[in-house]
Amino acid sequence: IAGITQAPTSQILAAGRRMTLRCTQDMRHNAMYWYRQDLGLGLRLIHYSNTAGTTGKGEVPDGYSVSRANTDDFPLTLASAVPSQTSVYFCASSARPGGTDGYTFGSGTRLTVV
Amino acid sequence: GQNIDQPTEMTATEGAIVQINCTYQTSGFNGLFWYQQHAGEAPTFLSYNVLDGLEEKGRFSSFLSRSKGYSYLLLKELQMKDSASYLCAAMDSNYQLIWGAGTKLIIKP
Numbered sequence: 001i002a003g004i005t006q007a008p009t010s011q012i013l014a015a016g017r018r019m020t021l022r023c024t025q026d027m028r029h030n031a032m033y034w035y036r037q038d039l040g041l042g043l044r045l046i047h048y049s050n051t052a053g054t055t056g057k058g059e060v061p062d063g064y065s066v067s068r069a070n071t072d073d074f075p076l077t078l079a080s081a082v083p084s085q086t087s088v089y090f091c092a093s094s095a096r097p098g099g100t101d102g103y104t105f106g107s108g109t110r111l112t113v114v
Numbered sequence: 115g116q117n118i119d120q121p122t123e124m125t126a127t128e129g130a131i132v133q134i135n136c137t138y139q140t141s142g143f144n145g146l147f148w149y150q151q152h153a154g155e156a157p158t159f160l161s162y163n164v165l166d167g168l169e170e171k172g173r174f175s176s177f178l179s180r181s182k183g184y185s186y187l188l189l190k191e192l193q194m195k196d197s198a199s200y201l202c203a204a205m206d207s208n209y210q211l212i213w214g215a216g217t218k219l220i221i222k223p
Binding site: 041042048090098101103108 | 118147149158159162164201203212213214215
């Protein structure tokens with residue numbers, strides 16, 4: 001089934017630990033995105049990639065890094081987790097930046113930093 | 115600044131019609147999206163408007179007025195499965211989406 005796979009589904013992480021959230025898509029979409037979703041707030045863009053080999057900072061990039069070595073994979077790394085990074089993280093993709101067919105979202109990773 | 119406003123919560127009755135409003139302010143504008151998100155799940159794409167007017171897609175319709183910075187999502191013949199959050203998002207001049215906090219729609223029998 002074409003789509004986006006995120007892993008893990010959920011995680012409890014000790015503060016100060018490093019963690020990578022995985023995201024893989026099989027739709028050959030050029031653009032990929034990482035969002036966090038917190039209660040009462042809209043989805044906030046962390047980082048994005050318009051095409052393989054390029055990345056950009058979104059609205060809330062501090063404490064996070066990404067890489068885009070190939071078209072399919074777009075991992076998000078928390079270098080040293082803090083409790084304020086407790087959130088639900090969604091990876092998304094679109095055929096092209098600014099695509100009007102909408103974004104396809106992964107099922108999310110629920111992260112709790114304690 | 116960039117901002118999206120939509121009501122936090124709405125309640126409607128099964129079989130009825132409900133309109134969810136959204137107002138936006140963005141740096142440039144490249145279209146307005148609506149997504150549906152069931153509790154604990156990922157958002158799914160419903161509609162995209164870039165020109166003024168009404169776009170109909172089955173039981174769901176979406177309207178845009180660029181001059182007023184306003185959109186609405188109209189849901190007809192409501193079903194219990196329509197209970198979800200509805201997210202409004204505007205695309206700015208950099209082709210990035212600015213998201214509203216979502217409207218939680220509660221459907222009562």
